Amino acid sequence: MVEARNVHKAFGRLEVLKGIDMIVRRGQVLCLIGPSGSGKSTFLRCINHLEKIDGGQLSVDGELVGYRQQGKSLYELKDNEVCRKRAEIGMVFQRFNLFPHMSVLDNITSGPMWVKRASGGPSKDRARQLLDRVGLADKVDAYPNQLSGGQQQRVAIARALAMDPKLMLFDEPTSALDPELVGDVLDVMRSLAEDGMTMIVVTHEIGFAREVGDTVVFMDGGVVVEQGDPVQVLTDPQHERTQSFLAKVL
Amino acid sequence: MTEPPHRPAPPQVGASGGSGDPSTMKVVPVRHPWRWVASAVIVVLLVMLVNTLLFSSVTRGGVRQGRFQWRVVGHYLFAPSVLRGVVVTLELTVIAMVAGVLIGIILAVMRLSPNRLLSGTAWVYIWFFRGTPVLVQLFFWYVGISYLYPRLTFGASIAVPHYTVHLPFWQSLFTVNATTLVTSFLAGALGLSLNEGAYMSEIVRAGIISVDEGQTEAAASLGMSKGLTLRRVVLPQAMRVIIPPTGNETISMLKTTSLVSVIAGVDLFQSTQNISNTNYEIVPLLTVASLWYLFFTSVMTIGQFYVERHYARGATRALPPTPLQRLRAGLRHQRVRPAPALTEVPWVAPHD
Numbered sequence: 001m002v003e004a005r006n007v008h009k010a011f012g013r014l015e016v017l018k019g020i021d022m023i024v025r026r027g028q029v030l031c032l033i034g035p036s037g038s039g040k041s042t043f044l045r046c047i048n049h050l051e052k053i054d055g056g057q058l059s060v061d062g063e064l065v066g067y068r069q070q071g072k073s074l075y076e077l078k079d080n081e082v083c084r085k086r087a088e089i090g091m092v093f094q095r096f097n098l099f100p101h102m103s104v105l106d107n108i109t110s111g112p113m114w115v116k117r118a119s120g121g122p123s124k125d126r127a128r129q130l131l132d133r134v135g136l137a138d139k140v141d142a143y144p145n146q147l148s149g150g151q152q153q154r155v156a157i158a159r160a161l162a163m164d165p166k167l168m169l170f171d172e173p174t175s176a177l178d179p180e181l182v183g184d185v186l187d188v189m190r191s192l193a194e195d196g197m198t199m200i201v202v203t204h205e206i207g208f209a210r211e212v213g214d215t216v217v218f219m220d221g222g223v224v225v226e227q228g229d230p231v232q233v234l235t236d237p238q239h240e241r242t243q244s245f246l247a248k249v250l
Numbered sequence: 251m252t253e254p255p256h257r258p259a260p261p262q263v264g265a266s267g268g269s270g271d272p273s274t275m276k277v278v279p280v281r282h283p284w285r286w287v288a289s290a291v292i293v294v295l296l297v298m299l300v301n302t303l304l305f306s307s308v309t310r311g312g313v314r315q316g317r318f319q320w321r322v323v324g325h326y327l328f329a330p331s332v333l334r335g336v337v338v339t340l341e342l343t344v345i346a347m348v349a350g351v352l353i354g355i356i357l358a359v360m361r362l363s364p365n366r367l368l369s370g371t372a373w374v375y376i377w378f379f380r381g382t383p384v385l386v387q388l389f390f391w392y393v394g395i396s397y398l399y400p401r402l403t404f405g406a407s408i409a410v411p412h413y414t415v416h417l418p419f420w421q422s423l424f425t426v427n428a429t430t431l432v433t434s435f436l437a438g439a440l441g442l443s444l445n446e447g448a449y450m451s452e453i454v455r456a457g458i459i460s461v462d463e464g465q466t467e468a469a470a471s472l473g474m475s476k477g478l479t480l481r482r483v484v485l486p487q488a489m490r491v492i493i494p495p496t497g498n499e500t501i502s503m504l505k506t507t508s509l510v511s512v513i514a515g516v517d518l519f520q521s522t523q524n525i526s527n528t529n530y531e532i533v534p535l536l537t538v539a540s541l542w543y544l545f546f547t548s549v550m551t552i553g554q555f556y557v558e559r560h561y562a563r564g565a566t567r568a569l570p571p572t573p574l575q576r577l578r579a580g581l582r583h584q585r586v587r588p589a590p591a592l593t594e595v596p597w598v599a600p601h602d
Contacts, residue, residue, distance in 0.1 A: 111472040
């Protein structure tokens with residue numbers, strides 16, 4: 001589903017990604033862990049082209065991100081082509097980023113109705129189903145600032161799911177939440193994983209990574225230090241940096 | 251905020267004084283003697299103001315007459331020529347503000363564009379129109395255009411003059427005399443709009459910048475295009491920042507339109523001037539103009555309140571009450587006040 005080969009990214013002179021190689025297969029749940037500033041979030045944002053990569057190759061579902069290959073040249077995608085690609089990838093942000101001027105229902109139907117030009121009735125029915133799925137069926141008409149952080153994040157997940165994405169990206173979805181609200185969000189993500197959604201999750205929830213993840217990738221300093229089966233990486237890390245990181249967070 | 255008469259005491263832990271239950275004692279509120287002094291001074295001044303406005307008289311040219319000549323004011327307040335001036339003032343205000351907001355949005359988006367030519371062009375536009383007085387600009391549109399371009403020619407003949415030879419019909423259709431085209435009203439509307447656009451663009455830009463970047467990213471991740479994101483996500487949120495200064499600009503514009511009087515525009519101010527030029531009732535007609543300006547700025551202030559309230563949805567948890575709601579709450583409060591339940595309440599916040 002996602003294939004990265006020697007991906008490089010720099011902000012000005014600061015090199016954030018120094019050659020990332022990664023493969024995510026359909027239906028797989030990959031958890032990205034590592035200290036802050038290790039490039040996890042940047043890599044995630046490269047996958048739906050919120051950031052442009054400077055070198056290497058990154059493809060989703062066999063198609064390059066942001067470029068079209070024709071013969072020996074790469075053509076940069078036009079804005080509307082980039083939009084079409086992004087519409088197939090759901091993303092959940094650390095700070096929810098719900099649209100505060102719209103009700104919960106309008107937030108969820110905004111993607112299908114404005115981007116896919118779906119009609120209102122079915123979009124609203126689907127939005128209600130999704131709200132029910134994330135356990136917020138009674139919040140249809142609420143505005144985001146009337147909800148707790150955990151509720152907002154679950155609405156954000158429903159909003160992303162409303163586009164029927166083939167891949168879901170989670171950028172530290174529980175980092176901005178009060179501890180007692182983390183569980184609800186993780187439950188929703190767990191059920192998504194059980195339904196076979198392909199997911200890439202940047203997280204500090206080591207427990208979640210071990211329990212739900214199929215693969216854990218430990219990044220540090222813009223490179224992948226260690227990756228593999230969660231239980232193995234998290235309980236018996238081979239690399240020294242992984243060991244010291246896990247010693248601090250566990 | 252006056253002192254409430256008898257308040258039950260706040261519950262005091264370990265109150266000294268021994269004898270008696272503190273909750274039954276009389277509470278003596280703090281006195282504010284200087285407030286009374288200030289109030290007295292203001293009341294005296296108000297009485298003087300009302301007196302001089304309504305009841306005083308003065309001898310002018312041997313004739314005893316009311317100081318402000320309200321009868322003359324009333325006579326001209328709804329005079330047909332004044333009302334025509336009112337319409338011109340309102341038309342100019344609406345045209346200049348609508349055009350100004352549209353120009354402002356376009357310029358703001360241009361200035362935020364990564365394309366240097368676009369942002370540079372917007373920068374130069376703002377530099378020019380903010381850098382010269384609007385009075386000078388109005389003169390330029392009225393006199394300058396017909397001086398610089400006596401014959402305005404539109405269409406193909408501008409770019410390729412050669413073709414006009416082959417297309418005489420085209421030429422005759424689109425070439426006009428500048429002095430007939432640029433009337434004082436058009437020059438006024440044009441000058442005010444272009445000037446306002448420069449100011450509005452800065453207001454709109456501030457609004458756009460104030461919206462969290464995460465909003466744009468969330469919209470992008472849903473596959474929304476830049477235009478759609480601007481229209482449906484960014485601008486509605488930017489409105490909260492854009493509206494208060496825009497209300498300011500509108501009120502300011504209403505009064506700035508009086509400048510068109512210098513380019514022969516007959517707006518509200520000029521229409522009252524025309525009358526006083528013939529009957530020499532200068533001050534009463536200035537009063538007429540002021541009353542009309544005050545009336546419309548008051549209406550706009552009320553309108554602004556409701557527009558702001560509309561765009562506050564989702565940003566504040568409880569919308570501010572409308573004046574009507576406040577009035578109703580006030581009336582309810584008045585009726586509740588003498589209720590005996592007060593004695594059972596241990597402590598009521600001073601702002602109840």
